[in-house]
Amino acid sequence: MEQTSILETRHLTREFKGFVAVDDVNLKIRRGTIHALIGPNGAGKSTFFNLLTSFLKPTRGEIFYNGQNITNMPPAKVAHLGMIRSFQISAVFPHLSVLENVRVALQQRLGTSFHFWRSTRSLDKLNDEAMHLLEEVGLEHFSRVLTVELPYGRKRALEIATTLAMNPQLMLLDEPTQGMGHEDVARVTELIRKVSENRTILMVEHNLSVVSNLSDTITVLQRGTILAEGDYATVSANPAVLEAYMGSSAHD
Amino acid sequence: MSINRILFWFTLAVLALTAPFMVYPVFLMKALCFALFAAAFNLLLGYAGLLSFGHAAFLGTAAYLTGYTVKDWGLTPELGILLGTVAAGALGFVFGALAIRRQGIYFAMITLALSQMIFFLAVQMPFTGGEDGLQAVPRGYLFGFIDLNDNLSMYYFVLTIFVLGVGLIYRTVHSPFGQVLTAIKENEPRAISLGYQVDRYKLLAFVLSAALAGLAGATKTLVLQLASLSDVHWHMSGEVVLMTLLGGMGTQAGPLVGAVLVVGLQNYLADLGSWVTIITGGIFVTCVLLFRRGIVGELRALWKRSF
Structure with missing residues (x-):
């Protein structure tokens, strides 16, 4: 309709x-x-x-x-x-790294978000996709930076990348x-x-x-x-x- | 770097294993129990951003239940501790479900009010022994054959529980769940807009924290062979806040350092009677004024600045 x-x-x-x-x-x-x-x-x-x-x-x-x-x-x-x-x-989430910011949105699809007994390394399989999203907004060189240290404009770009992660x-x-x-x-x-x-x-x-x-x-x-x-x-x-x-x- | 790290952990392990030969074991065990209690509390305050002012309820409930079932039902120590831990976790579920819908001071007040109800129950119910508490709780035999009346065996048992408990907290903080928890603490509306039903995550954090506080309380009962009203009193809830802030909230080692410091002060200044409270209060005020990030937090900042 x-x-x-x-x-x-x-x-x-x-x-x-x-x-x-x-x-x-x-x-x-x-x-x-x-x-x-x-x-x-x-x-x-x-x-x-x-x-x-x-x-x-x-x-x-x-x-x-x-x-x-x-x-x-x-x-x-x-x-x-x-x-x-x-x-x-x-x-943004200031005390997560830039990569982790995007990954927080991506990780829901693994269905392990309540798994407190698992290592964060179990999330590494999402890194490629997260990096791809960061490339899309031009943040690929900042992936390991703590988000709080990004300049303002870059934070908005990161926010958009995180939103995109939700497709x-x-x-x-x-x-x-x-x-x-x-x-x-x-x-x-x-x-x-x-x-x-x-x-x-x-x-x-x-x-x-x-x-x-x-x-x-x-x-x-x-x-x-x-x-x-x-x-x-x-x-x-x-x-x-x-x-x-x-x-x-x-x-x- | 990694060599240094191995050396650090090796030294720490050697110290932990040999400590009862240098320091009075009961003091060490008490310090370990409170360190675990503070670490459990810090999981909630430092990593979920929730200030509970009722954590004595979990410590105390587990302390009484473990004490009673071990003494009167003759449960083995490991079963008694398990029962106390599970009961504290269940109580945490009830407290959490009621409190997490509110934030900040309201959250703290609801947890305080609920824990006062538990205190009232502890005063009124016959099985707790009222003002006397539960005394002469037998330590018993671990798995039926390790005599825990021997302070050395008991110490290694407590050390094992402590390492497992703190290990679980470390794992929780560095888990997929821990990532979401950090996200919620840092920017709750954003976490919601990314599809997280934040109340459920906070509730799980609350239950974990309560259960681990219970584990500390249950173990403490066996160590001191005593469960008393001071375990459920709001002083205890305040003390764990003090330990955590003193050591540095949101750091893994902070609450441990804070707890050992507070327990140590209480122990070594015990002769001074009520002056202990004034001295610890003074130290607390000084620390908060001088190092706002707590002892470990300040040391870490200093380390970062100089390298």
């Missing part, structure tokens, strides 16, 4: 003590596209993101993933269906270029484009040049509701969007 859309929300609403952060949002994410979610601060983007991945429970409304209702599913189960999220702050159908990226210098922004943008092959990506992003560069579809949120939707040309010509962005901080 839902052949074209991989993710769909119906009347999704979340209230916090009388304040409606996300208000009756009906959104469809088409399979195989890069979809960006933008909007001024406080528009409800992060809340919406947390609702999609079950880190928050909606007050009302439903979420469908591949036609399956996942509204009340625990977040770890959602992950196993192939929908993996990232976080605003770089989500996701749908990646949700929460501000992937936030707090980065120009060089890193360019690198991560390229990386997102590269990994978007055969995948669907939904991202929250403030950097409008990244958004215009990457996305097929853009949804503008304001005060918890959808203000506009379409490709970059359509959305950027929309007077309501221009007005919403006026007075808010400058974007590059």
